[in-house]
Each structure stands twice: as structure tokens, then as C-alpha cells.
Amino acid sequence: MSDLQVSLEVPGRVHAAFAAERGDVIAVIGPNGAGKSSMVKAIAGLVPATGSVLLDGTDLVTRPTRERGLGVVFQDQLLFPHLDARRNVAFGPRARGLAKAAALARADAWLERLGVADLAERRPGQLSGGQAQRVAIARALATEPDLLLLDEPMSGLDVGVATALRIELAAHLAEFGGISVLVTHDAIDALTVANRVLVLDRGAVVQDGTPDEVSQRPATDHVARLVGLNVVHRERSLLAFPPSAVTLSLGEPEGSARLRWHGEVGRVTTHGGAVRVVVRTAGTGPELIADVTPAAATELGLVPGRAVWASTKETSVRAYDEPRR
Known part of the structure; x- marks a missing residue:
């Protein structure tokens, strides 16, 4: 059995079924309206869905959203505005029972790894888009989740910032021992960050393969355009x-x-x-x-x-x- 087995339906939006192993970084691509974000939000428990999400044999669908133990990064960061960067990152470990001092130490370590340790005392309103997204990624990884969901984390960032963040994210995901699902509209993410590519079109999975397989043999016109064919x-x-x-x-x-x-x-x-x-x-x-x-x-x-x-x-x-x- 795979470490992750997904079979979910958001009525009228998406029906997605796929499996993954620990260490997989799955890029999810497809045109606007294909159901990419709906699928990720359904896995996270943020939109109503039917089906199952088996993670190490446990069905997450039967658990409340706050008890699914996932790391989640969205394009609009969703950082707590009243907390500084350090306490934003420490929030997840604290909520899972880690002592305050240990949670803050873990937050400091992750902020250091993401290159924003000097911004630890700043609140989200004092951060640039790229800085805030680094804090959001640190917050998601600080909980040491088994499943990490990233919904277009580079969207809205300027090209230089997005390029630097992509390189850093690829390095962190390569070391991450869990499973990562990365929704993206950029072929570069699919071809350089991921080891698996899931193609959605009209609410269904139409292709699942390695970056080379998908780029050399695209199943849809949208993917063909992304890879320049x-x-x-x-x-x-x-x-x-x-x-x-x-x-x-x-x-x-x-x-x-x-x-x-x-x-x-x-x-x-x-x-x-x-x-x-x-x-x-x-x-x-x-x-x-x-x-x-x-x-x-x-x-x-x-x-x-x-x-x-x-x-x-x-x-x-x-x-x-x-x-x-």
C-alpha cells in the first residue's frame, strides 16, 4: 500500500484519485478551473468533499481539519497578523503540545534555514511578499508534517524573488521526509522541483508521470503549451x-x-x-x-x-x- 492514497470528489469541481510514497514531490498542473486548488483544499478539509484520503492507513476525511496534522502553504500566506514571524512559526508546534521554549527554538531554526532569521520580530504587515512566503513555508515545515500542501506559493511574487524562492523550496522539499503536493501554473516548478507531475483537466486527472514523461508526451494542449510543444x-x-x-x-x-x-x-x-x-x-x-x-x-x-x-x-x-x- 502507498503511504498516501487519495480518492476525493468535490461535487461539480473535481474528482481526483492518485497515490504517493514518502519522499514524493508531486506538482499539480492544469488550466484555470481544472480543480487544482479545490483538490488541495479538500485534502486539507477546507471545502466539503466525499471520498477518502488515506495517510499511512488513516483516513483524514474522518478527522476535523485541525486534527489532520498537515502543513499548508497558500499563495496569500494566511499568517496571523497580530503575531511576529517567530511566533507565527512557533504556533503550530505549540498547538501540537511542544513546550514554549522548544517551539520558539524550532521556529528560530526554520527561520534561519529559510533565510529570514533577521525578520523574526516583524509582523506580517512589515514583510515583503517574498519574506512573508518564506515565513509561511517555515511555519508549515516547523510542524514536521507527514503531508505538505502548497497552493501556488510563488504566485504574485516578482520573477527574481520567485526564482530564488523556487531554488530554496526545491532544496527543502528534497530533504523533507514526507509527501509534498505542489499546485503550480509554472512549468519550471513541475520540471525542476517535482519528481512526479499530476495533470488535471476539467476536474479529472488526465496524466500522472515523471516530469520527463509529461514534458515529452503531454496529454493536453495546456501542458503542451507549458512545455513549449x-x-x-x-x-x-x-x-x-x-x-x-x-x-x-x-x-x-x-x-x-x-x-x-x-x-x-x-x-x-x-x-x-x-x-x-x-x-x-x-x-x-x-x-x-x-x-x-x-x-x-x-x-x-x-x-x-x-x-x-x-x-x-x-x-x-x-x-x-x-x-x-
């Missing part, structure tokens, strides 16, 4: 290819070794040294992304609404079976 559905098979493998032309391309679609230019943006073009193909065809040179974009007159052909060589396409749902 095009994915085309064909019966029970999927075709994946990078934007650099897509050629745009005004006339229909020739050659039997090419897959081709007719459509019109949607969005045009810069992407590094290239121009990234979104092509909305005709009918029920896929939305494709292509990277072309600035010279090619100018020569073809690639502006929104321009009719174009998109094609790719079959040798640039990786085909795989669509994951079972």
Missing part, C-alpha cells in the same frame, strides 16, 4: 513537435512527407531571437505555434488575420498513444 490529437494517438519544426507559407506546401494545416495568424509575439506565431487552423483543427525568423515574418506579412499554411516534416514529429483517463 505543439500537440495534435489523432484518434487515440498524439503527435508532438516543437514550434521550431513548423514552417509557415502563403501557398500550400508540397511533398508527401509533410503534415499541413490551413488557417490564419492569431497572435504574433517576440520569443527570444525569434517571432512566435499562433496559427488558428480551419474548422476543428489544432491551434499551432510556430517560431520563425524576423525576416520571414516580415516577408510573409505575418499579422493577425493573415491566411497561412502551417506544415511540419513527419521526421520532426513524435507519435505516442494518448494516456488512458
Whole structure:
């Protein structure tokens, strides 16, 4: 039996089933409205749900929220505004019966590990977003939970702060002996922090695998976009290819070794040294992304609404079976 077995339903929002072992860091990704936050809040007991959450054989659903013994970090921190950082972190250990002096010592140790020991006497209103999130993470880990839930902890932080926090969080989660569930909208988190990726779409789990498996064989268009690939559905098979493998032309391309679609230019943006073009193909065809040179974009007159052909060589396409749902 796995250390964690989840089978939960939040009516009208999400039905999720997955298992995990100690040491797993599971990134949960999917489009807005897929049910990611609802799933995490249901595990934490913060929204009504049916089903079970078995942690080492104990069903957490049968326990009140305060007795589930979880570590929880949300994007809005939820720190106690009347307590300084040190006492915020010490609150959990104290609530679980640790003596005051020992709880404060543990809080000091975690604030030191998260790099905010010098802010121990500041209240949440005196902290920046990145500082407050570090305190929130220290507070969650200070309780030494078996299950840690993080709901988009880097959301709302500027790029530099988020990058630094991501590196620190990855190091702490790698040392964490329990199970971590990290909801994120950023592919970097899924590919660098986690060892498992859970993909939710329309309230259901549609893919569960390693970061390499999910990035190389994405099951949904949303994940394909996150990892920078095009994915085309064909019966029970999927075709994946990078934007650099897509050629745009005004006339229909020739050659039997090419897959081709007719459509019109949607969005045009810069992407590094290239121009990234979104092509909305005709009918029920896929939305494709292509990277072309600035010279090619100018020569073809690639502006929104321009009719174009998109094609790719079959040798640039990786085909795989669509994951079972």
C-alpha cells in the first residue's frame, strides 16, 4: 500500500484519485478551473468533499481539519497578523503540545534555514511578499508534517524573488521526509522541483508521470503549451513537435512527407531571437505555434488575420498513444 492514497470528489469541481510514497514531490498542473486548488483544499478539509484520503492507513476525511496534522502553504500566506514571524512559526508546534521554549527554538531554526532569521520580530504587515512566503513555508515545515500542501506559493511574487524562492523550496522539499503536493501554473516548478507531475483537466486527472514523461508526451494542449510543444490529437494517438519544426507559407506546401494545416495568424509575439506565431487552423483543427525568423515574418506579412499554411516534416514529429483517463 502507498503511504498516501487519495480518492476525493468535490461535487461539480473535481474528482481526483492518485497515490504517493514518502519522499514524493508531486506538482499539480492544469488550466484555470481544472480543480487544482479545490483538490488541495479538500485534502486539507477546507471545502466539503466525499471520498477518502488515506495517510499511512488513516483516513483524514474522518478527522476535523485541525486534527489532520498537515502543513499548508497558500499563495496569500494566511499568517496571523497580530503575531511576529517567530511566533507565527512557533504556533503550530505549540498547538501540537511542544513546550514554549522548544517551539520558539524550532521556529528560530526554520527561520534561519529559510533565510529570514533577521525578520523574526516583524509582523506580517512589515514583510515583503517574498519574506512573508518564506515565513509561511517555515511555519508549515516547523510542524514536521507527514503531508505538505502548497497552493501556488510563488504566485504574485516578482520573477527574481520567485526564482530564488523556487531554488530554496526545491532544496527543502528534497530533504523533507514526507509527501509534498505542489499546485503550480509554472512549468519550471513541475520540471525542476517535482519528481512526479499530476495533470488535471476539467476536474479529472488526465496524466500522472515523471516530469520527463509529461514534458515529452503531454496529454493536453495546456501542458503542451507549458512545455513549449505543439500537440495534435489523432484518434487515440498524439503527435508532438516543437514550434521550431513548423514552417509557415502563403501557398500550400508540397511533398508527401509533410503534415499541413490551413488557417490564419492569431497572435504574433517576440520569443527570444525569434517571432512566435499562433496559427488558428480551419474548422476543428489544432491551434499551432510556430517560431520563425524576423525576416520571414516580415516577408510573409505575418499579422493577425493573415491566411497561412502551417506544415511540419513527419521526421520532426513524435507519435505516442494518448494516456488512458
